[in-house]
Amino acid sequence: MLCERCKEREASVHFTKIINNEKTELNLCEECAREYQEKFSFTFEPNFPIHHFLTSLFSDAIDTTRDRTLHREMICPVCNISYANFANSGKLGCSYCYENFQERLEPLLKRIHGSTQHSGKFPQRAGGKFKIKQQIRELKSQLQKLVAEEKFEKAAEVRDKVKELEAKLKE
């Protein structure tokens, strides 16, 4: 399919807009899509509520083709490695890749390990807050168990302890 705007390049991005219950589709090439998107958001910039509404509509209406294009281009700005590069080699480029590729790594970790929450050791020197947060996590799961077992008195104790630790975290 050719791009509906320039009618030169292959259309690879597909927008679906729903305005007044009417569905319109727009098929654009990569380049026109970028321009279109910029212009679109610029036009509505001063008018905050409408703009806000429309951008959220935008991000939701972009279909999976667009999604795939985005992922292919995902690049860690710290080490310059792309997600595709990682997918090929199995190796991330730097420790910041974990945050930069987070949305794709989460499901991957879940698949590999069955979990995405570390519950082990943390560095001692950097660790004051980690330690408290870990304690809170442990207490909370204990709390759930106690409630399920209807041991409310004990549960209240644990809940108070959680509150105490949470206050300490905010200090």
Next chain:
Amino acid sequence: MLKDFVTTLNTKWLDASGPHTDVVISSRVRLARNLKDLPFPHLMNEEHDNQLIEKLRTTIDSQNLVKKTGPLEFTLLKELNSLEKRILVEKHLISPEHAGSSSGGVIFSKDQSISIMVKEEDHLRIQCILPGLQITDSYNMANTLDDLLEENLDYAFHERYGYLTACPTNVGTGMRASVMMHLPGLVLTKQVNKVLTALSQVGLVVRGIYGEGTEPLGNLFQISNGTTIGRSEEEVVTNLSSVIKQIIDQERVARERFYNGNKLHLEDKIMRAKGILENAKLMDSDEALKLISALKLGIDLGIIEAINLKVYYNLLVAIQPAYLQYTSGQRGMGPEERDKKRAEIIKEILRK
């Protein structure tokens, strides 16, 4: 000139001490760690290499660390030739991947119970290896060393994901705890596949140490934790340890049953193995691994009394190709020369 720390068999895990050495050869814990402000090893340039090495040199020289772990020795991989690196692999002190590298280095404690691979897949792979079933002790050692290193190093750590590693399969604790087991009883009674399949259902990973296929050479198996995020180090180690203890029991029962049912045949098999080891002129490494497995079984069952278990441990390393070639001082040995040398070295060790 031969390098002493390469050739020595006075490596802690080879001294055959520790509990349950009749079934468990060794226990190893490995922690993967990275520094926050360097790219992962495969993206490091020479300047990064130097930064990492400098940082580590000062770290391992810190007074507090030396006081608690004893002195640690840093060797750059480029100071070692390929044969020397392969011997370190044969002694389970570095990985085959690391032996293939020429940048990075390796850090040893005097008895080699501690080894740290520098710039393997991660900046640091802290490893502690002890003889017998001492997985908790290995973990405690690695853990203490990790704390001491962290006093001077800024680790890459994420609140949610834990210790960050180059490959997401190691993220979280960064820990791989593994136990090397000798399971001739389960192999002889054809139960080994059943037992090992059950392990995968509790999240453990099994592989043969030498050879491929269902019957690994020498009846040696390595069992380790499969995942690294979601459970604490203590949980993983405790779980592994309790599973290993069950396998130990099963192996002992299998040996006893088999021995009682096939007394003469088993004794014959073991004494023949001993006879061949003591007299052969040529010995390839597959045959040697099989025969020393029988020898060990003989020692454990009390069929062979005059030979110490430590002999088996020494043989396990001394029959390996790189070790043979290096200690003979000959370059480019052919297969026949190697088999001749292997037969000689086995005789020599058995005579001790």
